[in-house]
Amino acid sequence: MMTFKQFAGKLETIPASTSWYLADLGEARGRQELYTMLERWAHPLIALAAFNLDFLCIHPFRDGNGRVSRLLLLLQCYHLGYEVGRYxxxxxxxxxxxxxxxxxxxxxxxxxxxxxHDPWHYVNYLLFILKTAYREFESRVGEVKSPxxxxTEMIESAVTSFAGDFTLxxxxxxxxHASRDMVRRVLRNLQKAGKVExxxxxxxxxxxxxxG
Known part of the structure:
Protein backbone atom coordinates (compact mmCIF):
# COMPACT_ATOMS: atom_id res chain seq x y z
CA MET A 1 0.00 0.00 0.00
CA MET A 2 1.21 3.51 -0.80
CA THR A 3 0.56 6.83 0.91
CA PHE A 4 1.54 10.42 0.14
CA LYS A 5 4.06 12.84 1.59
CA GLN A 6 5.09 16.28 0.40
CA PHE A 7 8.77 16.70 -0.46
CA ALA A 8 10.16 20.08 -1.53
CA GLY A 9 6.77 21.35 -2.67
CA LYS A 10 5.67 18.26 -4.60
CA LEU A 11 3.77 15.12 -3.68
CA GLU A 12 5.35 11.69 -3.96
CA THR A 13 4.08 8.20 -3.16
CA ILE A 14 5.90 6.20 -0.50
CA PRO A 15 5.27 2.80 1.14
CA ALA A 16 2.71 2.99 3.96
CA SER A 17 4.97 0.75 6.04
CA THR A 18 7.51 3.56 6.44
CA SER A 19 8.40 3.89 10.12
CA TRP A 20 7.55 7.58 10.49
CA TYR A 21 4.17 6.99 8.83
CA LEU A 22 3.24 4.20 11.24
CA ALA A 23 4.55 6.15 14.22
CA ASP A 24 2.51 9.24 13.35
CA LEU A 25 -0.61 7.16 12.77
CA GLY A 26 -0.15 5.57 16.16
CA GLU A 27 0.00 8.99 17.81
CA ALA A 28 -3.20 10.24 16.16
CA ARG A 29 -6.16 10.40 18.52
CA GLY A 30 -9.55 10.48 16.81
CA ARG A 31 -10.71 11.17 13.27
CA GLN A 32 -10.18 14.95 13.34
CA GLU A 33 -6.56 14.64 14.47
CA LEU A 34 -5.98 12.01 11.80
CA TYR A 35 -7.40 14.31 9.10
CA THR A 36 -5.22 17.15 10.38
CA MET A 37 -2.18 14.91 10.20
CA LEU A 38 -3.02 13.75 6.68
CA GLU A 39 -3.39 17.37 5.59
CA ARG A 40 0.29 17.93 6.42
CA TRP A 41 1.23 15.33 3.83
CA ALA A 42 -1.35 15.91 1.11
CA HIS A 43 -4.64 17.66 0.47
CA PRO A 44 -7.50 15.73 2.14
CA LEU A 45 -9.21 15.18 -1.22
CA ILE A 46 -6.10 13.41 -2.52
CA ALA A 47 -6.01 11.20 0.57
CA LEU A 48 -9.74 10.54 0.12
CA ALA A 49 -9.29 9.48 -3.51
CA ALA A 50 -6.31 7.27 -2.60
CA PHE A 51 -8.38 5.58 0.12
CA ASN A 52 -11.18 4.97 -2.39
CA LEU A 53 -8.70 3.36 -4.77
CA ASP A 54 -7.31 1.17 -1.97
CA PHE A 55 -10.82 -0.01 -1.08
CA LEU A 56 -11.54 -0.99 -4.68
CA CYS A 57 -8.21 -2.81 -4.96
CA ILE A 58 -8.80 -4.70 -1.70
CA HIS A 59 -12.22 -5.72 -3.09
CA PRO A 60 -13.54 -6.90 0.30
CA PHE A 61 -16.96 -8.12 -0.90
CA ARG A 62 -18.00 -10.66 -3.49
CA ASP A 63 -20.38 -8.13 -5.03
CA GLY A 64 -21.27 -4.44 -4.65
CA ASN A 65 -17.77 -3.07 -4.04
CA GLY A 66 -18.31 -0.24 -6.53
CA ARG A 67 -21.53 0.90 -4.86
CA VAL A 68 -19.97 0.73 -1.40
CA SER A 69 -16.93 2.69 -2.60
CA ARG A 70 -19.21 5.46 -3.87
CA LEU A 71 -21.07 5.55 -0.56
CA LEU A 72 -17.73 5.83 1.24
CA LEU A 73 -16.71 8.59 -1.16
CA LEU A 74 -19.88 10.52 -0.32
CA LEU A 75 -19.48 9.98 3.43
CA GLN A 76 -15.83 11.06 3.45
CA CYS A 77 -16.66 14.14 1.39
CA TYR A 78 -19.25 15.11 4.02
CA HIS A 79 -16.71 14.63 6.82
CA LEU A 80 -14.29 16.94 5.01
CA GLY A 81 -16.96 19.59 4.40
CA TYR A 82 -17.48 18.92 0.68
CA GLU A 83 -21.26 18.55 0.61
CA VAL A 84 -21.99 19.00 -3.08
CA GLY A 85 -23.16 15.37 -3.14
CA ARG A 86 -26.28 16.45 -1.25
CA TYR A 87 -27.42 18.38 -4.32
CA HIS A 117 1.09 1.29 -8.62
CA ASP A 118 0.48 4.82 -9.90
CA PRO A 119 -2.59 6.18 -8.05
CA TRP A 120 -2.71 9.49 -9.89
CA HIS A 121 -4.86 8.25 -12.79
CA TYR A 122 -7.71 7.40 -10.43
CA VAL A 123 -7.05 10.31 -8.05
CA ASN A 124 -7.30 12.81 -10.89
CA TYR A 125 -10.47 11.10 -12.12
CA LEU A 126 -12.24 11.51 -8.76
CA LEU A 127 -11.07 15.13 -8.52
CA PHE A 128 -12.53 15.65 -12.00
CA ILE A 129 -15.87 14.20 -10.80
CA LEU A 130 -15.97 16.53 -7.79
CA LYS A 131 -15.00 19.53 -9.91
CA THR A 132 -17.75 18.68 -12.40
CA ALA A 133 -20.27 18.37 -9.56
CA TYR A 134 -19.40 21.81 -8.19
CA ARG A 135 -19.61 23.36 -11.65
CA GLU A 136 -23.05 21.84 -12.18
CA PHE A 137 -24.16 23.03 -8.75
CA GLU A 138 -22.91 26.55 -9.50
CA SER A 139 -24.77 26.50 -12.80
CA ARG A 140 -28.01 25.40 -11.15
CA VAL A 141 -27.76 28.04 -8.44
CA GLY A 142 -27.23 30.68 -11.12
CA GLU A 143 -30.49 29.64 -12.75
CA VAL A 144 -32.48 30.22 -9.56
CA LYS A 145 -33.78 33.75 -9.86
CA SER A 146 -36.58 35.68 -8.24
CA PRO A 147 -39.87 35.47 -10.14
CA THR A 152 -41.45 45.22 -7.09
CA GLU A 153 -44.09 43.47 -5.01
CA MET A 154 -41.68 43.35 -2.06
CA ILE A 155 -41.07 47.12 -2.25
CA GLU A 156 -44.77 47.92 -2.63
CA SER A 157 -45.56 45.70 0.36
CA ALA A 158 -42.88 47.47 2.41
CA VAL A 159 -44.40 50.86 1.51
CA THR A 160 -47.86 49.82 2.72
CA SER A 161 -46.38 48.55 5.99
CA PHE A 162 -45.51 52.09 7.14
CA ALA A 163 -48.15 53.55 9.46
CA GLY A 164 -46.82 57.09 9.07
CA ASP A 165 -44.24 59.05 7.12
CA PHE A 166 -41.10 57.28 5.90
CA THR A 167 -37.92 58.14 4.04
CA LEU A 168 -36.07 56.45 1.21
CA HIS A 177 -32.36 42.73 -1.71
CA ALA A 178 -33.36 45.59 -4.01
CA SER A 179 -31.05 48.29 -5.34
CA ARG A 180 -31.56 51.97 -4.48
CA ASP A 181 -32.40 52.73 -8.12
CA MET A 182 -35.13 50.11 -8.12
CA VAL A 183 -36.59 51.38 -4.84
CA ARG A 184 -36.70 54.91 -6.28
CA ARG A 185 -38.27 53.67 -9.52
CA VAL A 186 -41.05 51.84 -7.67
CA LEU A 187 -41.67 54.90 -5.49
CA ARG A 188 -41.96 57.13 -8.57
CA ASN A 189 -44.41 54.70 -10.17
CA LEU A 190 -46.50 54.66 -6.99
CA GLN A 191 -46.40 58.46 -6.95
CA LYS A 192 -47.59 58.64 -10.57
CA ALA A 193 -50.37 56.23 -9.70
CA GLY A 194 -51.45 58.55 -6.90
CA LYS A 195 -50.76 56.01 -4.17
CA VAL A 196 -47.97 57.91 -2.36
CA GLU A 197 -46.89 61.53 -2.09
CA GLY A 212 -58.82 57.44 0.81
Missing part, protein backbone atom coordinates in the same frame (compact mmCIF):
# COMPACT_ATOMS: atom_id res chain seq x y z
CA UNK A 88 -25.62 16.80 -7.29
CA UNK A 89 -25.51 13.02 -7.70
CA UNK A 90 -21.89 11.85 -7.75
CA UNK A 91 -23.21 8.40 -8.68
CA UNK A 92 -24.76 9.87 -11.83
CA UNK A 93 -21.60 11.74 -12.81
CA UNK A 94 -19.51 8.60 -12.38
CA UNK A 95 -22.01 6.65 -14.48
CA UNK A 96 -21.87 9.32 -17.19
CA UNK A 97 -18.07 8.99 -17.21
CA UNK A 98 -17.89 5.24 -16.57
CA UNK A 99 -15.48 4.53 -19.44
CA UNK A 100 -12.95 6.88 -17.90
CA UNK A 101 -13.73 5.36 -14.49
CA UNK A 102 -12.83 1.83 -15.60
CA UNK A 103 -9.83 3.05 -17.56
CA UNK A 104 -8.28 4.99 -14.66
CA UNK A 105 -9.11 2.25 -12.16
CA UNK A 106 -7.39 -0.30 -14.37
CA UNK A 107 -4.30 1.89 -14.77
CA UNK A 108 -4.00 2.74 -11.08
CA UNK A 109 -4.64 -0.78 -9.79
CA UNK A 110 -1.78 -2.31 -11.77
CA UNK A 111 0.92 -3.57 -9.36
CA UNK A 112 -1.13 -2.31 -6.40
CA UNK A 113 -0.36 -5.44 -4.37
CA UNK A 114 3.35 -4.87 -4.88
CA UNK A 115 3.07 -1.23 -3.79
CA UNK A 116 4.33 -0.06 -7.18
CA UNK A 148 -40.50 38.39 -12.43
CA UNK A 149 -41.91 41.32 -10.47
CA UNK A 150 -41.12 39.76 -7.08
CA UNK A 151 -38.88 42.65 -5.99
CA UNK A 169 -33.53 55.16 3.75
CA UNK A 170 -36.34 53.62 5.84
CA UNK A 171 -37.65 51.82 2.78
CA UNK A 172 -34.19 50.59 1.78
CA UNK A 173 -33.73 49.03 5.22
CA UNK A 174 -36.82 46.91 4.60
CA UNK A 175 -35.81 46.04 1.03
CA UNK A 176 -32.19 44.97 1.39
CA UNK A 198 -43.52 63.13 -1.46
CA UNK A 199 -43.38 65.74 1.32
CA UNK A 200 -40.09 67.36 0.37
CA UNK A 201 -37.10 67.25 -1.94
CA UNK A 202 -33.87 65.31 -2.03
CA UNK A 203 -32.98 61.84 -0.77
CA UNK A 204 -33.92 62.79 2.80
CA UNK A 205 -37.48 63.77 1.88
CA UNK A 206 -40.37 62.09 3.65
CA UNK A 207 -42.99 60.04 1.88
CA UNK A 208 -46.55 59.23 2.87
CA UNK A 209 -49.22 56.83 1.69
CA UNK A 210 -52.27 58.60 0.30
CA UNK A 211 -55.32 57.50 2.24
Missing amino acids: ISLERLIEENKERYYETLELSSQQWHEGK RGAK ADLEQKCT CLGRGPGASWRIKR
